[in-house]
Amino acid sequence: MPNKEYYFEQIEKELATAREALKIGNAGKARVCARRAAGQALTWLMTKYPRSDWGKDALGQLSCVKDDAAFPREVRDAAVRLTTKISDRFAYPFTTQPIEDAQIIVSYIRQRME
Secondary structure, X not given: OOOHHHHHHHHHXXXXXXXXXXXXXXXXXXXXXXXXXXXXXXXXXXXXXXXXXXXXXXXXXXXXXXXXXXXXXXXXXXXXXXXXOOOOOOOOOOOOOHHHHHHHHHHHHHHHHO
């Protein structure tokens, strides 16, 4: 089983890739990487608190978080923003900062895992 450092490394790698994608104007890639960073944190959380019903991929895990009252509202709201599909006109129904949303989730999980 991977250790804490492994998850930290994977999370930071995804967040760095997301930042680079934003710099070159690739918001879609930034969003995907932000979701993967949050997914890595959630996978790490499940090493301590297993949830067989959450699935294995980041999008499925985030979908479960957004509906789970055990998570703080701020974390659930971040999960909602990360999982909301864009419209046909490539617009979100709210302001989106995927890296910040991922960091909200990652920070919460880091606190829980300490």
